C-alpha cells in the first residue's frame with residue numbers, strides 16, 4: 201500500500217478500540233454471568249425481556265403514536281439519535297419509555313455488546329461456515345487476519361494503481377486505444393453495492409473518468425444494452441465474482457469475450473480488456489486474466505458486505521481515490537459509533553430493536569425502504585440482499601427453529617416516484633407496514649426542497665392517517681352532498697399509526713453514504729444476533745442454484761411432473777419462435 205489514503209483506510213490507528221471509551225451504560229449491556237458471547241443460542245423468545253415486550257405491546261395495542269406526541273412535548277427530542285451529521289428520528293415508532301427500556305433489556309439479555317466485540321475481534325460468528333465476518337477490517341476498523349494481510353495489501357496497492365491509471369487514460373486496449381468504458385460483470389453482492397455507490401456518488405457531469413456500467417442478469421438483453429453504447433477497442437470488463445463459479449457472471453464474461461473477438465479479430469489477445477475480482481485467483485487466471493490484474497476478495501467477507509473489498513473497484517474507478525477514501529472514513533466512523541456509543545444512543549442498535557419490535561409485536565412483517573434521492577434508487581435492492589439474504593433464516597444456532605419472525609420483507613422505491621405507485625397500499629391496504637425514510641437534505645433548489653418536504657409529509661401522513669371525521673370534513677369542504685359524504689367517507693379513511701424511522705443526511709456525500717451503509721450492516725448484524733441465526737451464510741440460495749444446474753444438464757428429464765410439463769411447454773414455444 202503506497203498511498204497515505206490506502207494506509208489510512210486499513211490502518212487508521214483506530215483498529216483497536218481506545219481503552220477508556222466504554223461507557224457505563226455500554227458495560228451495563230453486558231451480562232455479568234459470562235463473557236462468552238456465543239452463549240446466546242436459544243433465541244429471543246426465552247428471554248425475560250420478550251415477555252415484558254409482549255406486555256408493552258398489549259398496553260400499546262390501541263395507542264396512537266400521535267397521542268404519545270401529545271402526552272410528551274419532548275417526544276421528538278427524546279427519540280432523536282444522532283451520529284455526527286446524521287439524524288435518526290425514531291419518534292414515529294410506537295414505542296414509549298417503558299417499551300424502549302424493555303427493548304434495551306432485550307439487547308442486554310441477548311448479550312449484544314459481547315457480540316459486537318466478538319464481531320470486531322474476528323470471532324467465528326459465521327458459525328455454520330466456520331468463518332469470521334470481517335468486512336469492517338477492510339475499512340480499517342479492526343485488524344486484518346495476519347495470514348491475509350500481505351496478500352490483501354498487495355492486491356489493494358495494485359488495484360489503486362490500476363484505477364489511477366485507468367482514470368488517467370493510461371490503460372489501453374489490445375489495439376492501443378485508451379480504455380474509456382468499464383463494464384462490471386457481477387451479480388448479488390458483486391453488483392448491488394457498487395452499482396448503488398456509482399449511481400449515488402458519480403457526479404453527473406464527470407467526463408474525466410471512464411464510463412462505468414453494470415451487467416448482472418444472464419438475460420442477454422442486459423449485456424446487449426450495455427454493449428450497444430460500447431466501443432470494443434476502448435472497453436474493459438471487470439469479471440467480479442467472489443467464488444468465480446457464478447453462472448450469470450461467467451456466462452456474461454464469455455459473451456463479452458466473444459463480442460471482443462468478433463470485433464477485434466479472433467487472433468487478438470484479449471487480456472488488456474479484462475480484470476477480475478475474486479477469492480479464487482486460480483479460476484480467474486484459468487479464464488485468461490493476467491495475474492497482475494486479479495484483485496483478491498478474502499473469504500471472511502460475505503458477498504453482501506463486499507463493497508469494501510476489491511469488489512468496490514468500479515466505484516474507485518468512477519469516483520476516484522479522494523471520494524473513495526471519504527466513503528470508507530464514513531463507514532469507519534459508524535463502526536466506532538456502533539462499538540462505543542451507549543445503548544440508548546446507538547443508531548444501529550436502536551434501528552435493529554425497532555425492527556424486531558415492529559414485526560414481532562406490532563404485526564409489521566414488511567419494511568418499505570423509501571430513499572428520497574434519485575441517487576439512492578438502488579438502495580432498496582441493496583438492502584433487500586443485505587437484510588433478506590442475511591436474516592432470511594429459520595434455524596437457530598442450536599439447530600432449533602426460531603420462534604419469532606426473522607428478516608422483514610424489504611421492498612421500496614425512490615421517493616417521490618413510489619408515492620405514485622404503491623403508497624396507496626401503505627395508507628389503506630390491509631397489511632401493516634413499517635417504513636424507513638432516507639432523506640439526504642441537499643440544497644435550496646425548489647425541486648430539491650419539494651422532494652424533502654414530500655418525505656416529511658409522507659411520514660407524518662402514515663402516522664396521522666385520516667379519521668372518519670376528517671374524511672367527512674374534507675368531503676363537505678369539497679361541496680359534496682350529505683348523502684355523498686356518507687357514501688364516500690369510509691373510502692377516504694386511512695387508519696394511519698404506521699411506524700416509521702426517518703434518517704436525515706445533510707447531503708448525498710461519500711462520507712454520509714459510508715455511514716449509512718455501515719448503519720444498516722450493523723443493524724442487520726444485531727437483529728441476526730438477537731434471533732440467534734447465522735447472518736453470514738446463504739444455504740437457501742444454493743437449493744435453487746443446484747436445481748437450475750440440474751435442469752440445464754443436456755437430456756435432463758425433470759422428475760417432478762410440474763417441471764417436466766413446463767419444460768415441454770417451453771420447448772413447444774421455442775419451436776414455434
Ligand SMILES: O=P(O)(O)OC[C@H]1O[C@H](O)[C@H](O)[C@@H](O)[C@@H]1O
Nearest residue numbers: 388389390441442443446503741
Ligand atoms: O460473487 P459471487 O461469488 O459471484 O456471488 C454472487 C452472489 O451469489 C449468490 O447468489 C450469493 O447468494 C450472493 O451472496 C452472492 O453475492
